[in-house]
Amino acid sequence: MNIEGKKAIWxxxxxxxxxxxxxxxxxxxxxxxxxxxxxxxxxIMREELKKDVYEHPCHTTCTGIxxxxxxxxxxxxxxxxxxxxxxxxxxxYENLMPSCITSFGLYTEILDxxxxxxxxxxxxxxxxxxxTGREFRIPKNxxxxxxxxxxxxxxxxxxxxxxxxxxxxxxxxxVVDHIGCHYAKMFPSKGVGxxxxxxxxxxxxxxxxxxxxxxxERRHCCGFGFxxxxxxxxxxxxxxxxxxxxxxxxPFKPDMIITNCPGCPMFLDRWQYVINEMEGxxxxxxxxxxxVFTYEEVAGLVLGYNPWDLxxxxxxxxxxxxxxxxxxxxxxxxxxxxxxxxxxSESHNLINV
Amino acid sequence: xxxxxxxxxxxxxxxxxxxxxxxxxxxxxxxEKENKTxxxxxxxxxxxxxRRNSSEVKEYLDGITHHDGIxxxxxxxxxxxxxxxxxxxxxxxxxxELTADAVVVATGFDLFKSARKEEYGYGIYDxxxxxxxxxxxxxxxxxxxxxxxxxxxxxxxHCVGSRDEKVxxxxxSKLCCVTAVKQAIELREHLPxxxxxxxxxxxxxxxxxxxxxxxxxxxxxxxxxxRGKVSxxxxxxxxxxxxxxxxxxxxxxxxxxxxxxxxMAGMEMSEGGKKISKMCGLNTGENRFFAVADHHYGSNRSxxxxxxxxxxxxxxxxxxxxxxxxxxxxxxxxxxxKNVRK
Numbered sequence: 001m002n003i004e005g006k007k008a009i010w011x012x013x014x015x016x017x018x019x020x021x022x023x024x025x026x027x028x029x030x031x032x033x034x035x036x037x038x039x040x041x042x043x044i045m046r047e048e049l050k051k052d053v054y055e056h057p058c059h060t061t062c063t064g065i066x067x068x069x070x071x072x073x074x075x076x077x078x079x080x081x082x083x084x085x086x087x088x089x090x091x092x093y094e095n096l097m098p099s100c101i102t103s104f105g106l107y108t109e110i111l112d113x114x115x116x117x118x119x120x121x122x123x124x125x126x127x128x129x130x131x132t133g134r135e136f137r138i139p140k141n142x143x144x145x146x147x148x149x150x151x152x153x154x155x156x157x158x159x160x161x162x163x164x165x166x167x168x169x170x171x172x173x174x175v176v177d178h179i180g181c182h183y184a185k186m187f188p189s190k191g192v193g194x195x196x197x198x199x200x201x202x203x204x205x206x207x208x209x210x211x212x213x214x215x216x217e218r219r220h221c222c223g224f225g226f227x228x229x230x231x232x233x234x235x236x237x238x239x240x241x242x243x244x245x246x247x248x249x250x251p252f253k254p255d256m257i258i259t260n261c262p263g264c265p266m267f268l269d270r271w272q273y274v275i276n277e278m279e280g281x282x283x284x285x286x287x288x289x290x291x292v293f294t295y296e297e298v299a300g301l302v303l304g305y306n307p308w309d310l311x312x313x314x315x316x317x318x319x320x321x322x323x324x325x326x327x328x329x330x331x332x333x334x335x336x337x338x339x340x341x342x343x344x345s346e347s348h349n350l351i352n353v
Numbered sequence: 354x355x356x357x358x359x360x361x362x363x364x365x366x367x368x369x370x371x372x373x374x375x376x377x378x379x380x381x382x383x384x385e386k387e388n389k390t391x392x393x394x395x396x397x398x399x400x401x402x403x404r405r406n407s408s409e410v411k412e413y414l415d416g417i418t419h420h421d422g423i424x425x426x427x428x429x430x431x432x433x434x435x436x437x438x439x440x441x442x443x444x445x446x447x448x449x450e451l452t453a454d455a456v457v458v459a460t461g462f463d464l465f466k467s468a469r470k471e472e473y474g475y476g477i478y479d480x481x482x483x484x485x486x487x488x489x490x491x492x493x494x495x496x497x498x499x500x501x502x503x504x505x506x507x508x509x510x511h512c513v514g515s516r517d518e519k520v521x522x523x524x525x526s527k528l529c530c531v532t533a534v535k536q537a538i539e540l541r542e543h544l545p546x547x548x549x550x551x552x553x554x555x556x557x558x559x560x561x562x563x564x565x566x567x568x569x570x571x572x573x574x575x576x577x578x579x580r581g582k583v584s585x586x587x588x589x590x591x592x593x594x595x596x597x598x599x600x601x602x603x604x605x606x607x608x609x610x611x612x613x614x615x616x617m618a619g620m621e622m623s624e625g626g627k628k629i630s631k632m633c634g635l636n637t638g639e640n641r642f643f644a645v646a647d648h649h650y651g652s653n654r655s656x657x658x659x660x661x662x663x664x665x666x667x668x669x670x671x672x673x674x675x676x677x678x679x680x681x682x683x684x685x686x687x688x689x690x691k692n693v694r695k
Binding site: 001002004005006008009194195196197214215216217218219248251252 | 468471472474475476477478479585587588589590595
């Protein structure tokens with residue numbers, strides 16, 4: 001593989017990412033799936049990078065899952081999104097930073113639709129005004145939260161306590177990066193590095209000492225792909241998708257998987273357990289699974305946060321093999337002793353601290 | 354005093370036009386940006402459909418341009434273009450001024466840059482090559498993978514950069530299908546143990562003896578033709594390429610392993626042509642090639658009186674069509690000099 005070829009493509013897909021004053025909108029599902037990730041993100045942004053990140057208690061779902069499941073009509077979705085913009089404007093912010101990849105994709109799709117069909121935007125404006133009395137402005141900048149961590153990857157590296165390096169061998173950890181489908185597959189120019197060879201997570205991994213693995217099923221769906229999972233009868237297909245990826249990446253002996261989507265880490269993590277139950281098969285080295293992380297969790301580990309404060313005890317595929325390789329000190333006994341707001345040095349109201 | 358014509362481009366069309374003009378007693382300045390004439394012909398090994406060596410056609414073109422009436426300027430580009438009442442002058446990159454009574458634009462085509470079809474991994478995966486790369490291997494007589502091994506399974510992808518809205522090329526490049534058939538046969542000749550698979554959208558075998566070549570590829574050489582476009586390529590741990598394609602005749606997705614993947618790059622308006630177009634104010638069409646005055650009876654005429662087109666700067670053509678088009682351009686130039694400009 002010729003990395004120079006990829007670098008040439010990465011150059012073509014650079015996007016503008018705001019520097020400060022972010023309006024953060026949360027994912028509907030991430031706090032259940034990996035509860036430490038968004039909290040860790042806010043701590044990194046506010047305490048490590050000293051950025052202004054604002055959350056509004058009244059923001060809602062973007063309706064992305066309902067939209068992609070054909071439950072919520074597109075006009076309703078657009079009006080809900082318009083309301084998100086309106087309350088962002090009311091709070092005095094212009095840079096929208098969604099936590100969820102599907103939300104990011106949906107916001108991108110709606111802004112593109114309005115760009116090409118201004119009459120649709122006008123209709124939505126009227127609907128929002130009629131329903132809520134609100135008005136909105138288009139965000140000045142739209143960047144997914146992983147774009148923002150990518151932007152500040154060097155600053156995080158400068159504060160790093162640990163690197164993505166195997167302390168026993170001195171070799172970089174081999175990392176599979178899995179990008180959510182809605183990040184750039186619909187609008188390649190809106191993703192760092194484009195759709196075919198995205199750089200958003202690869203850039204973090206490179207900067208933090210790891211080595212990215214390119215494997216044949218790199219582009220394949222994680223197995224969430226709403227129709228595979230939300231329709232109960234299709235769930236076998238969901239496991240099959242994940243299995244396809246694990247089989248394809250296994251020969252490259254990955255140490256870990258990093259993701260930037262709410263659903264991907266959930267399915268890549270949980271289905272490893274299910275496949276092991278069904279077939280007695282594990283895909284990592286030494287008869288272990290391949291630990292799966294969100295990018296916030298990886299950033300938190302690099303910065304030296306306590307793995308259990310990051311919520312790694314919630315993973316079904318044990319994360320300890322990676323912690324051991326990185327030389328992270330942790331207490332096995334404390335694994336399930338959860339402390340509320342443990343990530344913060346003092347008690348914080350997470351909303352608008 | 355004899356008339357003077359500037360021919361821009363020393364590929365097949367430019368050479369043919371220059372040769373025919375000089376035969377008619379015209380003084381020709383032939384401008385070529387490279388250090389030798391011949392254009393893409395120099396990159397090719399054998400030509401379809403008769404599989405003759407490309408050097409034979411080059412010899413013919415060199416023969417007709419070996420004429421006192423032709424002044425050849427290689428390594429030359431045009432920096433300025435002026436037209437004044439049917440009088441043309443050009444300033445070259447070396448500051449030389451050339452004047453003429455008419456101009457023939459024969460700037461040809463560029464091959465589509467296959468790296469733009471990112472999903473095929475050209476420039477990233479070692480064993481993804483283009484049709485031109487394969488021709489070079491044929492000329493060297495050595496078809497090997499990046500590790501020096503001989504490929505056993507070879508995939509050929511048609512329509513790379515042609516009939517593709519995603520890259521902005523809606524048109525058919527016309528020659529990629531027959532090039533694929535020719536190269537598939539040559540691969541089987543060079544590597545009798547190999548298996549060759551062509552992945553196509555439609556087989557467009559519109560030229561003389563093309564269909565016969567297609568039949569020969571299947572019946573005599575056992576080339577497999579699968580109707581479906583490759584959607585992506587990836588590299589496995591052993592450097593083999595994993596490709597995904599929908600077999601639209603079988604109605605099912607297909608995933609297979611190949612050692613070598615050959616991309617049939619399409620044709621695009623050349624960068625040189627784009628520069629000339631801007632500099633001279635010559636119109637281009639939706640396909641970005643030069644826009645001809647009339648598709649039926651004016652395909653050599655431009656929007657500027659006295660400036661004519663020859664060959665693939667107007668649309669994809671094979672060599673036969675290019676030579677005919679260049680001769681037609683010469684006929685238009687002669688008519689213009691005799692009856693219009695006087």
